[in-house]
Amino acid sequence: MSGGATQALEACLVRGVREFVVCAGARNIPLVLGAARCRGVKVWRHFEERSAAFFALGRACDLSRPVAVVTTSGTAAAEVLPAVIEAHYQGRPLVVITGDRPENYRGSGAPQAIEQVNLFSNYVEGCDDLGGMGGGALFEGWSGFRPWHLNVCLEENEEVPAVECPEESEGDEGKLRRVCPPVTELVEFLQETFRGVVAFVGGLEEEEREEAYYFLQQLGVPVIADATSGLRESLGKLVITDGDRLLREQSPGKILRLGDVPVGRFWRDLECRPEIEVLSVTRTGFSGLARDSRVIAGRVCDVIRGMGEAPVIGDVLDLLPASLRREGCLEELLERHPDSEPGLMRVLSSYVATGESLFLGNSLPVREWNLCAQKRLPSGEVQASRGANGIDGQVSTWLGTSAGQDQAWGVFGDLTVLYDLAAPALLRQVTGRGRVLVVINNQGGRIFERLPRIQGLAEDELDLIVNGHDQQFESWAAMWGLEYQLVTGREDFEVTEREGPLVLEVRPDDQQTDAFWKDWES
Secondary structure: OOOHHHHHHHHHHHOOOOEEEEOOOOOOHHHHHHHHOOOOOEEEEOOOHHHHHHHHHHHHHHHOOOEEEEEOOOHHHHOOHHHHHHHHHHOOOEEEEEEEOOHHHOOOOOOOOOOOOOOOHHHOOOEEEEOOOOOOOOOOOOOOOOOEEEEEEOOOOOOOOOOOOOOOOOOOOOOOOOOOOOOHHHHHHOOOOOOOEEEEEOOOOHHHHHHHHHHHHHHOOOEEEOHHHOOOOOOHHHEOOOHHHHHHHOOOOEEEEEOOOOOOHHHHHHHHOOOOEEEEEEOOOOOOOOOOOEEEEOOHHHHHHHHOOOOOOOOOOOHHHHHHHHHHHHHHHHHHOOOOHHHHHHHHHHHHOOOOEEEEOOOHHHHHHHHHOOOOOOOOEEEEOOOOOOOOOHHHHHHHHOOOOOOEEEEEEHHHHHOOOOHHHHHHOOOOOOOEEEEEOOOOOHHHHHOHHHOOOOHHHHHHHHOOOOOOOHHHHHHOOOEEEEEOOHHHOOOOOOOOOEEEEEOOOHHHHHHHHHHHHO
C-alpha cells in the first residue's frame, strides 16, 4: 500500500492541483520533494505559512482551479487558518496539506504534535486523515469550490514519493462542474417594481461581467458598482455617486445584488430595513445579511442567461439626477483639497489605469477607490479579498493573483502592509515588469475615526482604536531590495516605466483629509 504522502499528492493531482506553495520543515520533506519532482507541476516556496497560504489563495483566484499549500506539523498548520477562512467565504478551492507526526503522538504533548485533524472546523468542506483514523477515498464529497484539508501522518524517515502528473481531459476530475441554478425567483423579483429597484454589484468573475453589463443596461435601474465588479466605469451614467447617502434619503422598494457582498455602508444598513426586499445572485451562496433575504446560488452569467429577456424598469425614484449633483460636489471637493487622501487617490487612479491589473486592500482603500477613482478609463482586472473583509494576508494574495503580470498595481493601507511584512520574499519567484505596491500611510486605521460611536473620544482613547503609529516604509523597501518613492502631494507623482518592483508610499495631508470628509458629510 502506498504511503500517505503518495496518496495525498496523487489525489491532489487527480483533482486538478497543478501548483503547490510549500513551507518546508523536517516533517513534510516527503510532500515538498514529491511535489517538486513531479513534472508538469509548479512549486512555489515561502518560509512563513500564513503568507504562503494567502499566496496560494491568490493563485487559486487567478487560475480558477485548486491550489495547495503544504505545511509541516504543529503550529505551522494553524498559521494557515486565516487564509482558509477567506477561501471559505470567497468560495475558492484552497487545498491544505499538513504534515503530521504519527497517530500515537496525539495528545502526548510531544514536540510538534498538536491535534491537527479537523483543525479548520467548518471552514473546510472536509478533512482526510491519512495514516491516522481516516480511511476510504480522498476528497469524497468535495464540491471543488471551497477549501479541503489533507492531514498526512509521516514517519521520521518517510521515503519521498514518486508521483506522475496525469494528463488532463474533458472528463478530468480536476475540472470544476457547475450546476445551472434556478431563475424563477429572479423573474418574480423583477415584477411589481413600482417602488423602484437599485442594483448593487459586488465582485464579479471575469466570465460573469459581460452578461451582467447587458442585463443592467436593459433594466436601466440605478447601479452601485464596486470596483471589483469590472463595471464601475463601463456602465456610465447608470452608476450612482455617493449611493449610501442617496439611498438613505430616497430608499428603493427592492435591491438586487449581483456578485460578492458589496462594500458600501447602505448594504449594512439593510439589516435594519426589513421593508426593503433583497435578492442576491452570487456564486458563493452567501446572503451577506443576517436578516431574511433571498439568495440564488450560482454564477451571475448562468442565472441571467436562464431568465431570457430582462424587463425594462428604469430610474423610478429619479436617483440618477441626484447622483449627478453629488458627483459635481465630489469633483469640486477633490479640487479644493488636492493633497487629501481622497484627492491623492483620484490622481493615483489615473496612473493605475495604465496598468494591467489592480488589487485593492481592505478597509479604507477599497472604499475610497469606489468613491473617488476616475471613471473615464477602466483599471484593468480589479480584485480584492472581500470574503471575510479582513486586512491580513492582502499583499501575499495580491502577489498570487498577479504572478506573471506586467504593470500590476496593489493599493494597501499602512496597517494592512504591516500585517504582511514577509510577503515580498515571494517577489523573487513571481515575474512581471513594472509592479507597483502602493502604501497609503495615514499613520493608523483612520477608517475607525469615521465611526459615529467613537466621535468625541479623548485622544488617548481614540489612539487605542485606530492603532496610531509613526512607521515609514522606506527601510522596509530597502530590506527587500525594492525601489522606493515618497508622495506627499499630487505634484510628487512621477511613476515612470521600470523593470523592477516599486514601493510607492503615499502620505496624505492630514488637515486636507479632515477638511475633505467634513465638507463631504455636510
